[in-house]
Amino acid sequence: EDKVVQSPLSLVVHEGDTVTLNCSYEVTNFRSLLWYKQEKKAPTFLFMLTSSGIEKKSGRLSSILDKKELFSILNITATQTGDSAVYLCAVDSGGGADGLTFGKGTHLIIQP
């Protein structure tokens, strides 16, 4: 059975800090790894990673994938209160037919 584990499950930091969120996976047929940010309801897409070692960046957020060690990290630098959310990691292993397998998420709280 495909499995995605995120850590930590929750994290409280102060504005301006840098955070690193972790995602490890065990899947039968890896296609891609995705990160989503969920604030109230709709998860919003952040990154899709398919190749090992290539960093994806968007503003203060960046992510990298290690296909040998089966993990990914999501970094957020100079955190702001608007970064408070649940960050979800998901793996696509079935070309769509098996859906995405999600971790439980990391609940990030940024204190002013």
Next chain:
Amino acid sequence: ETGVTQSPTHLIKTRGQQVTLRCSSQSGHNTVSWYQQALGQGPQFIFQYYREEENGRGNFPPRFSGLQFPNYSSELNVNALELDDSALYLCASSLVRTETQYFGPGTRLLVL
């Protein structure tokens, strides 16, 4: 570009009843996936529809069924509701089966 929309936003039902949830996919997207997200958990894949056919299914009983229409909008039907069906139901659309999934705001279902 029109995003993914879902209706209703909230719903309260009692055990044994039936419910229909609706989803309109993002403009140009022909694939719709449905997920169930219990409180404090990551979304779990229910099924996916591609060009009006069920393309894949997660570990959910047959009382969870769906439809996709020629305009690619979709319905999720749940019969014989149980208390454990209380959750946020998310719909996601993608351009084709294997591309990035974009989520709607969800329908929060409470079964009493």
